[in-house]
Amino acid sequence: MQKPGYYGQWGGAFIPEVLYETFKELNAAFTAAKADPAFWQEYVDLMATYSCRATPLTHADNLSRHFGGAQIFIKREDLNHTGAHKANNVMGQGLLVKRMGKKRVIAETGAGQHGVATATMAAKFGLECTIYMGEEDVMRQRPNVFWMEKLGAKVVPVTSGSKTLKDAINEAFRDWVTRMDDTHYVMGTVCGPHPFPEMVAWFQSIIGQEAHQQIIKQFGSLPARVYACVGGGSNAMGIFQGFLDHGEVELIGVEAGGHGIDSGQHAARLASKDASAGVAQGYHTMFLQNDDGQMMDTHSVAAGLDYVGVSPILTDLWQQGKVRFEAATDQEVMEALELTMKREGIIPALESSHAFVQAYKEAGDMEADEAIIINMSGRGDKDIFTVAHAFDDPSWKEFIIKKGAEYAA
Amino acid sequence: MQKPGYYGQWGGAFIPEVLYETFKELNAAFTAAKADPAFWQEYVDLMATYSCRATPLTHADNLSRHFGGAQIFIKREDLNHTGAHKANNVMGQGLLVKRMGKKRVIAETGAGQHGVATATMAAKFGLECTIYMGEEDVMRQRPNVFWMEKLGAKVVPVTSGSKTLKDAINEAFRDWVTRMDDTHYVMGTVCGPHPFPEMVAWFQSIIGQEAHQQIIKQFGSLPARVYACVGGGSNAMGIFQGFLDHGEVELIGVEAGGHGIDSGQHAARLASKDASAGVAQGYHTMFLQNDDGQMMDTHSVAAGLDYVGVSPILTDLWQQGKVRFEAATDQEVMEALELTMKREGIIPALESSHAFVQAYKEAGDMEADEAIIINMSGRGDKDIFTVAHAFDDPSWKEFIIKKGAEYAA
């Protein structure tokens, strides 16, 4: 029999002893919630009235014509409250926190997206909130820090390690082992110790449930392929679950190819040969690490994909051949983003743009009576600083220089 | 009999002769579309699959408890694609443009919201697009300019007059009188010459239709009051139309009180004594103008409300006593924004925050079995530069100074 919390050989809960009871309680609460149809209904209602679920499935007519192949559909997680699929997970965990009666939440954040979502949930549920964010990311993503603070959260810059996402996760655990009694750690993706991967995947499955119904209604049959970007893997798991039982639907996870899969500067765990099995951040999966087991620096234009590990559930599906993995380079991402804006008036997040890249590579070779779905995990307009920088936009720079001089005066 | 395009004594179409045929054609196309149920259905379907209509009606439990009076509901136009109610009007006019077979659209924009929405629509419908924007606004709202350009639009800075919204409108008309054959002018609000007020109000009525159904379903009866901010008046007209036939629902329009209604630095046309009847920008309404009929400089922390005129339809409703007008000062707006973020995890646009101010002033004096609806016309996270500036946030300034220095190096 499979050990609970394991997916094939992957997963587990590698946690300090001091959290043993906390995880016991969390597992119990989660198991009870999962078994209770009223809980799921409460979740769906909340997402329908507070966010805008069901999010639409948009037929991208122009792009379909442009590539002259498959009908391209886009699942619009960007239209969620706070601008990404992160809201699903966070609001779900918020309901669980209410059940457990805890008064405080903490979270890690890389790009800031999960931090903003958690701060939002905390405001909505009246919880105290602390967000850990690598110092590098605090500097890069100041707008998100501003919003988190305005939403009432405390943002703690993490100065250890590479000062990015993985270090923020470590720091969140350090907080949690100190204040487990009143605090819940809202893990932002389908990673970390059990039950997080299962829990986050469950909340995100709402994406796939909707997409399945929508494509049947709008297109008349299942899609041939479904594309999602993979950072930790939560948006991918979210949409994939709607089609996993249908072997005829090919599932494609797209990782950050950074400067290229052979450059050493990427975050492709499953699409490159650079990762190996390991145990860190509480779980067993494929990590980008050196021969000693030290985690490596990763790179991506998309902060949300710039992570050393990957969901144990996805690693298992990859190993079973149920999900194909590809990588998109930074440059391909910028091109896909530009094309999507110009042709459809839609601005995918840099993370989401990775999924678009691979779909665009393949759509033209498919038949017009086939459909593909791209999971648009978030919107890009929140990332003006990163996007304008990546496009190296001269008038943006001029604007910032002027504004800076104005404030410095 | 009422002259077409008139609301009481207000409205009309004060247009240069060169546009006579263009308006004739536009009126005909609009009248035909309005009479055709298939057109409205096409519009609703488009908004359901491309934007996220119906947008939710959120019960703000925390704020309701906080004020201890009426049940506060928030109509979530912020969740629309592009982040505001502007999308409704723009996508509707886009469908009309397709019907008319025009190949190019132009629009004015102040805050940039309508410009981004129009650029988005143009990308979606494959139209050429030029956006006129006051030079002042271009400088203040560079992020929106960046997105418009990336969406494929040409943004033309307007250097005449006060270099703001009203001047952008004049400039758009100057373009239109030059290229009326292939060009449609996508007016952004319920102002300007007939048929724009009627047309924009019609497209925006989708807000009120939904809100009416939603409040009945979620609360069980009609609201006692409905609040909306009023720049040109499109979001207000949008929601008000769902309740205009129900005399028991009080409708409240909230204008920009700027530095105070007695300061001379505001944009309160109907809530102050400073406006008088006039004819400009193609229509007859109450304008903030001097004794010679020259338009005055207006002020608001919210660029989208910073306008000299106001919808002729609203002026008529105000005159008839069917809509009450109030003003919210810049300072009140920042307080309401902060409270809304902290208590509900929702970030209203500065424009929308005006409606929240007045609702907050009144909610506490109402009964718990009464409901009010606040129309949240847009989201505030797109306005980081303005909002962070208005909050005078020191770490934001520091961030910008640093970034500026980096780019200047």
Added chain:
Amino acid sequence: MQLEQSIRAELDRPGKDILLMTHIVLGYPSLDINREVVRQMVDNGVEIIEMQIPFSEPMADGPTIVRANQEALEAGTTVRECLEFAEDMCKEHDISFLFMTYYNILYKYGVEAFFKKAKEIGIKGFIIPDLPPEEGEEFWALASQYDIAPTLIYAPTSTEERMQELAANARGFIYCVARKGVTGKQTDFDASFDQYMARCRRNTSLPLAVGFGISCRDDIAYLTGKADIGVIGTATINLVDDKGPEAVGPFIASLR
């Protein structure tokens, strides 16, 4: 009928195949310079001058005139000053003066009061580019009552049907806009322009003025025989900006 009559009278004079109407923006660069410019225009044979009362929203004007409106207002030019200046001009010079402005200036002043005042001063006509006949019922009535010509506009986009409709209300002359667009850009005179002028002529018995982009002797020569009045607008504003008011006289003299 005052304005049409003076136009016809001028046109009947030997050698006057085409009249000149010029344009100034009151208060730009100053009323004093306006005064000098008008003197030079009149001395050099201009038959009609349209005096634009500046407005903050000059929607139908091009960049040069827009800027002139704006600077006149920034310099503090008021409607009262414009009226006083106009009164002086009508007294001093024996040509036809018109007011050109946007409707709000009249509206705010009081439309009837404005007509009354203009009449007192001796103004012969109004050009209000944002007032189509559909919106001008009160205005037409007052125009008849005060015998001030409510100049109407033909555009290249006007159908013959529309021209007929407009002709029914028009007095004085018809202002034929030479091309689509706003004031201040060059107009190409070509076959389609000739057809347009023929269409204008067919649909009114009033004299025809042609404006928008007329700036030199060649333009005037081209218009002669096709139109009754050539309108010089932006050209003199640019001239005064570049070379001062003294340059206006020789320029006008050079046109015919």
Added chain:
Amino acid sequence: MQLEQSIRAELDRPGKDILLMTHIVLGYPSLDINREVVRQMVDNGVEIIEMQIPFSEPMADGPTIVRANQEALEAGTTVRECLEFAEDMCKEHDISFLFMTYYNILYKYGVEAFFKKAKEIGIKGFIIPDLPPEEGEEFWALASQYDIAPTLIYAPTSTEERMQELAANARGFIYCVARKGVTGKQTDFDASFDQYMARCRRNTSLPLAVGFGISCRDDIAYLTGKADIGVIGTATINLVDDKGPEAVGPFIASLR
């Protein structure tokens, strides 16, 4: 049983009411300084030293040790060097050495290979804070096989039921975490701490070590009679940072 036996033997020696276990991060500030620090510790009576093999993700450690891990890695410290250093120490000094590290270091090395190597070197136990018994089946089996103590941890949050469960697998001693949180912060010793220690004692027959926030003679005095081993972690790292390795000997000497 090697480790428990040596502990019991030490505790049986006269005047040894409590043993001292100290902690170093290998490669911080350098292996040379580590060598000197170990010498000073041993010379001043420390009975057990836990040598932390640095890891890039030291999730259960506080700021000081986190920084030490990081700087050790930045200086290029490898697992192989750590093992060689450990081998030297075990040869040079006749006290008990343990490895403290995170599970990935073993996992990547090969868990069995790591046990084998540690055994060869003479290491007596492992402390792996992110390896709960539930995840350690292979690990326990190898620990028995190689007779290396798989030190288990009690926390203030552990129930008696859980302590029993842990005790069943534990060897060597039980590491009682003095308080919630990570290494390096001061611990308040109060009545609830005493109750916690009593609970620990009730639920195992193994010696008890107490760590987290033990930094001075008073702390050790307080623990004496309650615990068998006092663990000094962050305190010596800070000391070496501030005053250099020479300060370690006198500090250790001052503790009991």
